Amino acid sequence: MKSIEIVCDNLSKIYSGKVIFKNLSLKLTTGNSISILGKNGSGKSTLIKILSGIISANKGSITVSEDNIPVPANLCYSRIGLISPYLNLYDELTASENLRFFCGLRNNSNDGMEEKIEFYLNRVKLFDKRNETVKNYSSGMKQKLKLIFAVINQPRILYMDEPSTNLDTEGIDIVYETAEKHKKNGILIVATNDKEDIKLCESSLNIEDYK
Amino acid sequence: MLLKNSYLVFKKDLSSELRTRYVINSLLMFVLVTISIIRFAIGDERADNEILTGLLWIAVFFTSVSGLSRTFVKEEEKETSVALKLSTGSDSVILGKLIFNMVLTFSLNALILLLFVIITDYQIKNLPGFLIVLVFGNLGLVSASTIIAAIISKANSKGTLYPVLSFPVLLPLLITVINATKLASLGVETDKLFGEIQILISYFIVVTVASLMLFKYVWED
Numbered sequence: 001m002k003s004i005e006i007v008c009d010n011l012s013k014i015y016s017g018k019v020i021f022k023n024l025s026l027k028l029t030t031g032n033s034i035s036i037l038g039k040n041g042s043g044k045s046t047l048i049k050i051l052s053g054i055i056s057a058n059k060g061s062i063t064v065s066e067d068n069i070p071v072p073a074n075l076c077y078s079r080i081g082l083i084s085p086y087l088n089l090y091d092e093l094t095a096s097e098n099l100r101f102f103c104g105l106r107n108n109s110n111d112g113m114e115e116k117i118e119f120y121l122n123r124v125k126l127f128d129k130r131n132e133t134v135k136n137y138s139s140g141m142k143q144k145l146k147l148i149f150a151v152i153n154q155p156r157i158l159y160m161d162e163p164s165t166n167l168d169t170e171g172i173d174i175v176y177e178t179a180e181k182h183k184k185n186g187i188l189i190v191a192t193n194d195k196e197d198i199k200l201c202e203s204s205l206n207i208e209d210y211k
Numbered sequence: 212m213l214l215k216n217s218y219l220v221f222k223k224d225l226s227s228e229l230r231t232r233y234v235i236n237s238l239l240m241f242v243l244v245t246i247s248i249i250r251f252a253i254g255d256e257r258a259d260n261e262i263l264t265g266l267l268w269i270a271v272f273f274t275s276v277s278g279l280s281r282t283f284v285k286e287e288e289k290e291t292s293v294a295l296k297l298s299t300g301s302d303s304v305i306l307g308k309l310i311f312n313m314v315l316t317f318s319l320n321a322l323i324l325l326l327f328v329i330i331t332d333y334q335i336k337n338l339p340g341f342l343i344v345l346v347f348g349n350l351g352l353v354s355a356s357t358i359i360a361a362i363i364s365k366a367n368s369k370g371t372l373y374p375v376l377s378f379p380v381l382l383p384l385l386i387t388v389i390n391a392t393k394l395a396s397l398g399v400e401t402d403k404l405f406g407e408i409q410i411l412i413s414y415f416i417v418v419t420v421a422s423l424m425l426f427k428y429v430w431e432d
Contacts, residue, residue, distance in 0.1 A: 054296050056431055074300050087293040092227045104219045105298040108212065133230075149294065 001185055002066040004079070004156040005029045006051070011060035013046055020046050021210040024060070030156075033179075033188035035198045038207035044191035045086065047207060048161045051189065052082050064157070078106045081155030083147055083163050083175070091135035095126055095145050098134060099152060106153050120148040124174055139166040144174070151178055156186045164194055176200065213306070216299045220307025224282060225314070233285075234315065238278045242323055245270045250330045263333045264393040268385065270323050272352070275316055279356040280373050282308045283364035296430070305357070305426040309419070312353045320349055336398030344395055344404060347411035348388035354415055355380050358422035361429045384414050 005028070012022040020043035028034060036044045049055045051062060053076060064071045064079065071079065089098045099117045104110060121127040124144040134142060143166045150158065160179065164172045179200045182188055190197055198204065228234055249266050258266075286292040295304060324345070327333055335341045356377060363372045391407035 052297060054293055077298055077300075080297060082293075082297055084293070086290055087297075088290040089294060090223070090227060090291055091289065092230045093223070097226070101219060101223050102294065102298050105216050105295075105303070 003030045003068075004187060005063075005065045005068070006157060006187060007063045007065070008051065009061050009063075011047075011050060011057045011062070013043065013050060014058050015046075019211060021207055022059075024207075024210045026205070028187045028189070030186065031183065033183050033190070033201040033203070035201040035204045036189065036191040036207055037193065037198070037204050039193075042207050044207055045084070045161050048082070048084065048159050048189065048191045052080055052159050066156075078153050079156045080159070081150035081153065081157070082159045082161070083143075083150045084159070084161035085165055086161075087146060087149075089134055089142070089145060089149060092133055094131050094133055095121065095137075096130045098145065099148060102149055103152060116152055117148075120152050124148060124171070140168055140171055143167050144171055147171075147175060147178065151182070155182075158182045158186060158188050160188070160190045160192070160197075162192055162194070162197075163190065164192075164197060172196075213300075213302055216303035217306035217310065220295075220299070220304055221310040221314075224308065224311040228311075228315075234278050234281045238274055238315075238319055239322075241274055241277055242270065242319065242326065245273065246323070246326045246330055249327075253331060257332055260334065260396045261393055263327075263331055264389055264396055266331070267324070267327050267333070267392070268389050270327065271320055271349075272381070272385065274319055274323065275352050275356055276374055276377060278315065278319070279312050279353065280360040280363060282312060282357070283360045287364040292430075301427045301430040302423065304430065305361070305422060308361075309354065309357050309422070312357050313350070316349055316353050317346075320345070333396070335396045337395045337401060340399070340401035340404050341392060341395035343401065343408060344388060344391040344411065347408060347415060348384065348392070351384045351388075351411055351415040351418060352381065354418040354422060355384065358418070358426060358429070361426060365429070380418075384411070387411060387414070 008024060008026040011024040013020040024047070036047055038044050046055070050057045053073065064076055093101070096117060100113065103113045103117070107113070118127065121130050124147060126141060126144060129137070129141070134145065137145065158179070163175045163179070167175065179188055179190070188201065190201055192198060249270070286295065328335070359373065359377045359380060363376060366372050387407050387410045391404050391411070394404060
């Protein structure tokens, strides 16, 4: 498997004149895991959004490389996974339709897609509810579906923003098991203040040090 | 990859809409109310084609304005845009939404035209010319409305901003298309409408290309 690396160089984000963070640099490679800490509203989620490419930074750069070769932005989709409270799937579609849609967008071919969807739905015990529209799901079930959305593509970089929110103990165990497995061959970045979530990572970064 | 993902975005929007019928139902009601008001206003008299053409485009314009913005606003309001951003490029999203809006607009406008002709006894003397103008007018309308919808989906006062932003952008198109449909309905031959048709085609191409180039910046922040 190719080694993966993410390098952030002097990232700064300013919202309406307020500095969220400035000059934040970071370098992570295969097997690294880091927790991003900070009070509520300190900018943890903003950093995750910038790292995952949802929004852009005001200053600085992010480079994702495989075997030291930079990966173009349009090829990063299949390498990134995100679990977060501000990401929702389509309520009016079923779990299977949602997963088929997003897998289709991220991959060139549909080979093995149905098997993967079935495997992950079984793993989080949603297989029996696969043909129900997501609007009928509880918040915990939606969170489990979002976990599948994040990992079904076997991403090399997994971002988790408050990953245990809304989950029952069984769901939390699945998240932790997924994170532990992922760490071996990829990069794990967790934004949290939960003590158990922090234990998933080998190092930490306090965003308030970059104000 | 671009065409495949655009198709997937279009298919997703179509399945969502057919399941919820949120936009379709509200637009159908809007069309029925507008056409009924026109009928009550005219009464038993037959209005001139100049006035009827204006009324037709009022119905078409306001139906489009109230419906087309939903495609992007819904993604932002329901926070599904993040999942889309993590899965595909902005080009596929705008192209998929553009195709969906075209299908929606053409279907609704066919219905508007049919009801309009039945209710107001609107005479179209040069039908091929009229249809050509209507098709290119709608293409421009959809193209401009879609990028404006993407811009306003990020704003707080979406409902107010949409007509304010769309009116100046659509004004050149509306002036041309109203004039061309009026001439076609009065029986002016298609080759004499060529100037107007050229403007409509140019408008569509310019706005679509500009949308594809600018959407990346609208989508990413």
